[in-house]
Amino acid sequence: MGLLIGQPSILTIAGHPGEQRAAGRVKIFQNLIDAAIAQALSRFSKAMQGRPHFIQVMAGDKPALNAKNLDAFDAVFFFGAGPGNLNEQQMQDLLAFVKDDGKGFVAAHTGDNAFQQYPDYREMIGGLWNHPWTKSENLEVDLPVIVEDPSFPAMQSLPSAFMVHDEAAVHLPPYSRDNVRVLARLDLTEIDHDLARDPADNDVPIAWAKRYGKGRVFYSTLGHSDQSWDNPLVQRMFFDAIRWSMGLVEGNAEPLGQ
Numbered sequence: 001m002g003l004l005i006g007q008p009s010i011l012t013i014a015g016h017p018g019e020q021r022a023a024g025r026v027k028i029f030q031n032l033i034d035a036a037i038a039q040a041l042s043r044f045s046k047a048m049q050g051r052p053h054f055i056q057v058m059a060g061d062k063p064a065l066n067a068k069n070l071d072a073f074d075a076v077f078f079f080g081a082g083p084g085n086l087n088e089q090q091m092q093d094l095l096a097f098v099k100d101d102g103k104g105f106v107a108a109h110t111g112d113n114a115f116q117q118y119p120d121y122r123e124m125i126g127g128l129w130n131h132p133w134t135k136s137e138n139l140e141v142d143l144p145v146i147v148e149d150p151s152f153p154a155m156q157s158l159p160s161a162f163m164v165h166d167e168a169a170v171h172l173p174p175y176s177r178d179n180v181r182v183l184a185r186l187d188l189t190e191i192d193h194d195l196a197r198d199p200a201d202n203d204v205p206i207a208w209a210k211r212y213g214k215g216r217v218f219y220s221t222l223g224h225s226d227q228s229w230d231n232p233l234v235q236r237m238f239f240d241a242i243r244w245s246m247g248l249v250e251g252n253a254e255p256l257g258q
């Protein structure tokens, strides 16, 4: 077992020893990963090594994202932002990987702020980043989080309520509680509303899940701060989300509505 993070890296994750399925393989999607994000992923990956699962990172030449290369993986872990550098065919391949092949897609933080030029990507991830919940001078604050669906695999290891030092966000459609299953939200009864950029922002999801065709998609707004990536609760959440996205554990992603 080894870990190598750099440009690029490929993360492979195996399930519990008792799980009958072959080891799942997860690709950390390196497109558009700047230094800060690479550092965050490095912290995440190092933390994952201490899990009762094992993670193997293989280094190699930067693989082009295409249908053939994606075939080797069971899930993509994505942490990027902005328009990205995938051409239309590459985006089609990524979407088909999830929708048609039934693979997983797990995204952190600005994941729904990426590829805005591709409406189908927004549909897959289930939202479009609008703006941080907080005013710009105060992006990172202690966020009180409430778990809404403790039965979902990515939530099972979390307390019903907890604090995390991070940045929360408000999302535009296709985000809707009718389109995604909200798993956790910012507890607006426990936070100083003077921090809010807009008092009208009263639905602030922290994590959601959804199906996309045959595939499984998980997204969490967490991941802005080093403290968050170092937080065992956050690490555990993403780790369990990855396992769900690969189909190693079951979880209901049906939207619960308003």
Ligand SMILES: [Zn+2]
Pocket (backbone or CB within 6 Å): 109, 167, 224
């Ligand atoms: Zn941020």
